Amino acid sequence: MSKAQKIISAFLSLLIVICLVILGYMLYSDKQDTDRQQELVASVSPEPLPESSAASDADTVTESVDPSANNSSDAEQDTSSSPPEEELPKVENPYRDAYLANPDMHAWLQIPGTVIDYPVMWTPEDENKYLYLDFEGRDNKNGSLLLDTDSCLSPLTTNLIIHGHNMKSGAMFGNLTDYEKPDYYQKHKNIILYTPECQRNYEVIAVFRSQVYKKSDQVFKFYKFFQADSQEEFDDFYNNIKNLSLYDTGVTASYGDRFLTLSTCVYHVKNGRFVVVAKEVEPGDSYLPVRNSES
C-alpha cells in the first residue's frame, strides 16, 4: 500500500469512528429528549382522577343523549362549556398547576389507555413556537401538542384541531396511526380534552389519511375547517370525513355538533397526514376559574 493510500485509509477509518460516535450521541440525545418529555408531563399531571369523573369508563361517556338536541339550538349561546341543566357544583381544575406554570397551555389532551396524555399549547402569535419546544420551553425533538391558531376555546369554535409529532418512539402522536385498525378504535373510542372551563368528552367519528395540499388546490382540506356558520358548511365537512373514513364507526353528527381533530404526519404521500376526528358528547365536570381564584 502506498503512503497516500495509507493516509486515505486512516482518514476513512477516523471518519467511520466519528460517524459512529455521532450516531450514538444522536440516539442517546433522542432518548434523553423522550425521557425528559415524559418526566415533565408526569410532573405537571395531576393525580389520577377517581373513576366517577374520569372517562375511563367508556359506557358513561358514549351514552350521548342525542347530541343534536343538546347542541343545535344552543350553538349560538353556548360559547364555552355546556354543563348539564342541573347546576352541578364547579370543581377545582385538575390541571390548575399546569395552567399556571405555563400560560401558553390552553388544554390537556388524554386518550385513555394510550400514552397520549399531554398538555396542548396555543400560541396564536406563532403557531410553530412549541413545535420543537417542551412544556417548559426548552428544545425537545418531540415538541408539544399544538392547538391550531385558527381553533379557539373561548369562544369555542366548531372544530378544534390539534397537531402532534409522529415519533417513532411512540411518544406524542406516534401511536395515533394505530387507529387504522378497527380493533384499536373499538378499545379507544373516547378522547378527553380538559379545558379551563370543563372536561370535554369526545367519541371518534372518522379516521382517515389525507395530506396538506397546495394553496391553489380546490379540494377538501380538513385543516381548513374551524367554524360552521351554516348547515351547508357543516355538511361539507361531515360528509367529507365520513366518505374518507377508513371504516364506519357508526357514529353520526348533525349541525350544531362540535368536533376535535387530531392530526399527525405520515409518509404515504408528500405532506401526508393521518387524521382522527371525534365528535363532542356529554361534557364532564365544570371547573372553577384557573387564575387567581377570583369569584
Added chain:
Amino acid sequence: MRKLKKLVTLLAALALFVVPFSNTTMTASAEGGTTYYIKFMESDNDWRFQIGGWDDSLGYGSHLYYLHEHIKDGDTIVVDGGPGQQCYINIPEVRLANVTSKGANVANITAKEIDEVYALFDGTIILNGHVKKAYVYEKSVVNFNNDVDYLEVICNTDSKVHAFIGVQGTVGHLYAYGANNNVKFDCYNFKPGTFSMYDGNLNVLPENYTTTPPAASGTASTPAASTGSAGSEYDDVPKTGENTLPYVMVLGVLALCVCGKLALRKSFR
C-alpha cells in the same frame, strides 16, 4: 493512478456530505432577550412586572421603574389585562422584539422600534415607534402612531373581522381574514395618516392605497403566524413529522466511508 483518482473523487463527494451536516443540527436555537410580564395589581393600584411569565406565588412583582432601568434591545413586553388605567412604558431608545397585549386595558408603549406586535383578547394598546409586523385579533383596539410594515387582522370566530385600528404613519401591507381563511382585505401602501379600521370596516378612500403588491421591494416579509400569504406553495400547516435527515446523512457518510475502505483494499490487492 486511476484508482487513486477514484478515491480522491470519493473523498470530494464525502466532503459534500460532511460540510452541510456540520451545519445541520437538530436544535432550534431559542430566542434571546428577556420577557417582561406586566399585570395590574389591584392591591397596589399599580402596574407591576415579573420576568419571564407571571407567578402569583412570587408576590406582586416589581415597579415599572425597574423595567425602564433594565430593558434592552431585543426584549419582549407582555401586558396582561388591566382596569382601564394606562400602563405607560416609555423607552424611546430601545428596540423591542415583541409586544403582546393579552387583553391589555390599556397599554401605552413608546419604543424606538418593535419587531412584532400581537394584540390578543380584545385589549387596547397604543404604540409609538416603527412596527415591522403586527397581528391584531378579534375586537382588539390598536393605535399605531408610526409606520407599520405588515399588518395582519384576524378573526377566528366570524367570517368578518372586527378590529379597531388607527395608524398615523404608513401601512406597507394589510392582510385581513376571518374564520375559514375568508380573506377580507389584501392591500398595500397606505398613505400616511389615512389608515382607519372600525369594527373591521376599512374606512380608507381607494386612492390612498393599492390592491396590487409593490414590484420587487420587500415591504412585507413572510409573516410569522400561520396561514396567510407568501412562502411555500403549500398550505401552512405545522410539520409534525420526525426529522430523520441527520440520521440519513450520518448513515450516508458512514456507508461511503465503508465503501471507500473496501475499494482501497481491493485496489491494494
